[in-house]
Amino acid sequence: MFGIPMRQMSGQRYKRTNFDDDDTISNGGTPPAVDFHPGIVFKGGLTLWQRKTTLEKALIILLILLAISLIVIAAILAVRESQLQDLRKGTDYCMTPECVTVASSIITTMDRSADPCKDFFQYACGGWIKSHPIPSGHSRWGTFSVLWQENQLVMKNVIEKVSVKTRSNAERKAQDYFVSCMDKNKTVEALGAQPLLDILRGLGGWGISNKSGTWQQNAWNLQTAVEKVHMIDVSPLFNMWVGGNDRNSSSNILLVDQSGLGLPERDYYLNKSITEDKVLSGYLEYMTTLGMLLGAEDRNATRDDMIKVIEFETKIAEITIPAKDRRDEEKNYHKMRIVDMQKQFPFLNWLQYFNSMMSVVNITLKSSEEVVVYAPKFLKNLKAILSNAKSSDDGKNTLNNYLMWSVVKSLAPYLSKPFREAKKTFTQVMTGVTGNEEMWRYCITDTDVVLGFALGSMFVKEAFHGASKAEKMIDEVKMAFKKNLPNLHWMDDETRRAAIDKANAVVDMIGFPEYILNVTRLDKQYQRLQINKSEYFMNNFRNLRFALVKNLEKLRKPPKKNAWGMTPPTVNAYYTPTKNEIVFPAGILQAPFYDQNFPKSLNFGAMGVVMGHELTHGFDDQGREYDKFGNLRPWWNNQSIEKFKQRTQCMIKQYSQYKLNGEAVRGEQTLGENIADNGGLKSAYYAYEDWVSKKGEEVALPAVGLSHRQLFFMGFAQVWCSSSTKEADHLQIVSDPHSPAKYRVIGTLSNSKEFAREYKCPVGSPMNPKEKCVVW
Template identity: 50%
Template sequence: MYKQAEFEDDSSSVGSVQLAEGVSATSTHIRYHTGTTLWKARTLLEKGLLVLAALLALVVFILGTLLSVTSKQVSLLRVQHVDGRGPGDLCLTLPCVMVASSILESLNQHVDPCHDFYEFSCGGWVKNNPIPYEKSIWGTFGKLEQQNQLVIKNVLERPESEFASDAERKAKHYYASCMDANDTIEALGARPMLELLKKVGGWNVSGKFDVSSWSLQSALHVLQNTYNMGGLFTWIVSADDRNSSRNIIQIDQGGLTLPARDNYLNKTMNKKILTAYLDYMTKVGVLLNGEENSTRKQMQDVIDFETELAKLTTPLEDRRDDEKNYHNMSISALQELAPFMNWRDYFNDAMRHRSKPRKVSEKETVVVYAPEYLHNISHLIKEYNSTDKGKIILNNYLVWQMVRSMTAYMSQAFRDAYKGLRKVLMGLEGGDEPWRYCVADTSSVIGFAVGAMFVKEVFVGNSKPMAEDMINEVRDAFKRNLKNLHWMDEETRKSAEKKADAISDMIGFPNYILDPTALDETYKYLIFKSDEYFENNVRANRYNFRMSLDMLDEPVNRTRWGMSPPTVNAYYAASKNQIVFPAGLLQSPFYDIRHPHSLNYGSMGVVMGHELTHAFDDQGREYDENGNLHKWWNNRTIEKFKERTDCMVNQYSKYDLNNKYINGKQTLGENIADNGGLKAAYHAYLKWQAEHEEEMRLPGLNFTHRQLFFLSFAQVWCSASTDETTDLQIEKDTHSPPRFRVVGPLSNFDEFSKEFKCPMGSYMNPKSKCEVW
């Protein structure tokens, strides 16, 4: 289960790096420029652009002072200003000057674009945007997210009387409880968790636990079904992959605390991480009345148990074939497969928490994605469950999953306990400023109420139809290219065209959030109080569990969003054959209706193409136009497809950062989407360009608009991160690091080399290229 009920489990996002950074701390910003003046540090081209901007300001001033001249003169001057044309067809509107300045400042013109286009496009950005103290990764996604957070903060701090719905007032109450102006959280200290430990049956670490009356079955009922906590495995209610019109219970492997499976298995390489993890666990246990030496020993036992779980899990790169992963079975078959508990009793206990409780029979079907894992942990649990010491370890592990997930809602001492582990995992001890943390947390808990506030505040209405037009143009370009793919047989090609046509899109926000009655109905069971931060999160967990269970007997809601409107991201949902672009992303630098089309197609157009291509990546291709998982490709075409994906796996597996190689298998789907999205968006732009007048040039930039397309694409991924976060991303993320999201697709794309005149055999124009779509 998940904290945010709206989360889509089968989605593929564009991937602003989503690595949790823990709890907040006061921000300290690092100054960058030292030892030189800003003017001396600029290039001649930058100086020229700044002079040009100053001249534009002077022109505007002169226009303002000429209001007393004749009406004919004023009219002519106004036409010239509105049109924005300067000498030589330069665009001198303020948006053009500002975006040209932004592009210029991001460049490193000392680098040959054919040698390293990422460094050429982003070297200046990295130099001028050092990673803030409170961040482990910093890029264009993060900067835009911070702008959105400021908008949300200003709205959340308005008087309640200004809100249109109770749901928005609930968001304000939750935000207030997080900000904790009255220091209630500090005054309570460990009390909220100690009271919760009593309710779940106690914890041996804190000294109050009776092993003689404990059973695994009862513990799972309380911890997972009553309080929606994790451990041993994961399960959700979501669309059935083979029948996407209905919801079904889905069960998968899970239960590890550290972010990567290898953190447990490669003990030599990850000694610092495991040591920091044990220190973190011990500090939290001591804060909850544990004796330090005993706590450390018991927590080491928990780590040892998690290590055994890690051994039984299948690596991410080996779980990319959804047809092989999918196993539909009855509850009775599941019981035979994994007899470590009574599954029928477990799900019947869960169903008590629905709005309308019901029973589960032995014939009820579920989908199991990791049957081997569930079978193997049955043997592991049987071994531990056979002795009192083993039972204590099992309970310590399960309760630890609850404790660690709730420490962020407790006093500073509990939040500080995480600093050491955060440092070794991500390279920083601090976190966001408190208000930023609380805005993000409020958005994750009651996202569509926050989204309603955000949309009413900033979303430009005409962005939605214009974005819709761009999606259709990118889709048409993708379909036109299908005819050029000689490895596809005709029958599969026609089916692929049908699927592309069937992809639905949702842009900006769901309409219901602007209807106070409908929004209130969504959150009617959710109760928040301004001075109960810990309890608010207990309620949120239980609410999300209830909402998920209520979906079980309902048809799949294809208009349900998996990301809230302020989110700076996008996704494709395979079971719905749907692409979604929240309002938070439809802003500069990704999308601005005042910018040249070359920039919008290069940034937002590629994002659209990326999500659309996910429908045809190594996983998405297994789902048909209705979102149903089955084989609809010709065998020979599948073989040809795999030959091409093998090329891409090998290509990306040769890229390395920090002496660690990218996992080409783990990142395959995102790499296919990056490559296909670039190609579709570029050809959509070429068609637009052929049908319209040539756009005005941007001032200070000696680039054609086709070159600007590629620059816009590359600069979306300008970013920097700590070494630790880069390592973690390589281990865990299904997306390649930003550098290779630029270098990889462009080095495969002949049109890029043509526009930048990159010689054959150069780094950006290798002789051997990979192409799937």
């Protein structure tokens, strides 16, 4: 039935009015003049029924029962025929294979026992969560994960095709890398720790292990040690790279930022006991185990040395600026010359450091070269920490151990099974993951990381068949975003016009970069990367240097337009503020996010919201600071900025009230993504409304019992169906700019008056609070 009333959707069920079979009509006790009711009395004292023989009575009862049965059967057949006629006409339900399939998926994913006005995440995803336990080798499992597994299978099938007709050298390198990772000849096991020991020896040795060479404390120099480690694209103490200049998007510039922690986030170190805290003690065990595997002779002595490394990392954590305090791009941007860096942060010879790094691309710098430093306060505080450490032999020993540990941690996963098992044990402590992922899946993902555009070329040719309809959807979402701007009374007219200009200037990149289908251009991209089927460790080590050179050689060149930062099979999307680009890889342009044969309500609710999300990033608390050309500059009226910030405070407060396993979501840290979720939902919904106004209402999905406007919100929610371990939840809260999946659904929908209207949620209910936070 089309358009079931919302009482059913709020957890209540229709009650049919059932009439008893023996209901009678009373007329005051006077029977009708003529009737065949068996209770009528004739003259003489006997009823007609009493005069019948037993056989006659049985035959009469049988005839009555047969008549009733025939009436019931006829009624059923009539109803069924009517329904079949409706289905044949296609007037009531969409009965295409795609509609039937997606309807079934929606129903099995839902939990209809939940009240959508109390907890829409449970209502939309309860069935999925119940039937999808987290698989072995994963700490988190959701719709994204399932789609990625499907993409992995496509990539496995194409990469394992042994054919001399492979079209490009790059694709053959991807095949060879995959073979080296699978290591069916056990080459990795035979080499053991030796490849990493050779690297450590070349870096001057690791005092923990004599097998790594003899570390000479008297000859050790921080400057040289930092340069050597950074030259293999490992970044302890700080991070340096070449990227777009925020204030001049037509040029690249040297960039420096805080770095140096072995754990994902500073919170893992602060106010913790190394021996009592679960994560730190697990980290210590991992460090000690790797030290022993690399040739250390005394476990207790190795453990003591690693404790000092953790204590050093804790000092770095204490000066690391929290993510929530780094959201203002204007405040982060500090351009200075190398000579100015030398005055402010003299713990290194910066000109020597930069020239050492740039020597790999034959570029020589002068002290007047400009650098953007994102964390000058961090570097100033780092100077004091390093000065103190260098003042004693024990401090120098710890510094060397810290630098070498950063290398060991980065490269150990490419060694033999004992190293991988040690990593697995520590990963279980960090994320709660148990068991192992299938090796081929690990290796496909690894190949995507190293040679993703070569592998992506094969993936696209196998599985992607164009995106013209997706391109049209982006245009529709953009139009809805722009149409909504005049309704934002907090924004002044000048800023509104500039916002429309920026939205018009957004560049859409969909599917994959065209060059990957050009053999010559694809081969050129990976020409300098050497891959050998039997050298898994060295393939990765060479890739680090390859990536470093590719990055540093951009310094004297303008930023490449339409350069992709995600590979084609990736199930994700992104926005680049310095280029004002939104990017949607082929990997996500598939069901359940997008299928051109699905109802448009679901496409707009899933993929349309993703598109609106990325578009809104250009106007979140960070993206709004960049103009339509990607330049960081003030282009908003001050009054509009102040009103914008007032609205974002509402959202910070809202999301900070949500808790996962008793731990509060960080509203400031997740602000940008929350703004994008809310703005994306709104733009996509009104884009769908516009589509309906032009194309007409869609026919209903069978058996689901939801209108298409309700299905829009269901499509949005169900792409976030997921489960995760408590450890993974904690890791997300402390380090991820995104809110947990549950609150991406609940937080966003509870701010939507359109959602509340379509699901008839009472004002004041959890999914329809009186006060709503609205930015865009």
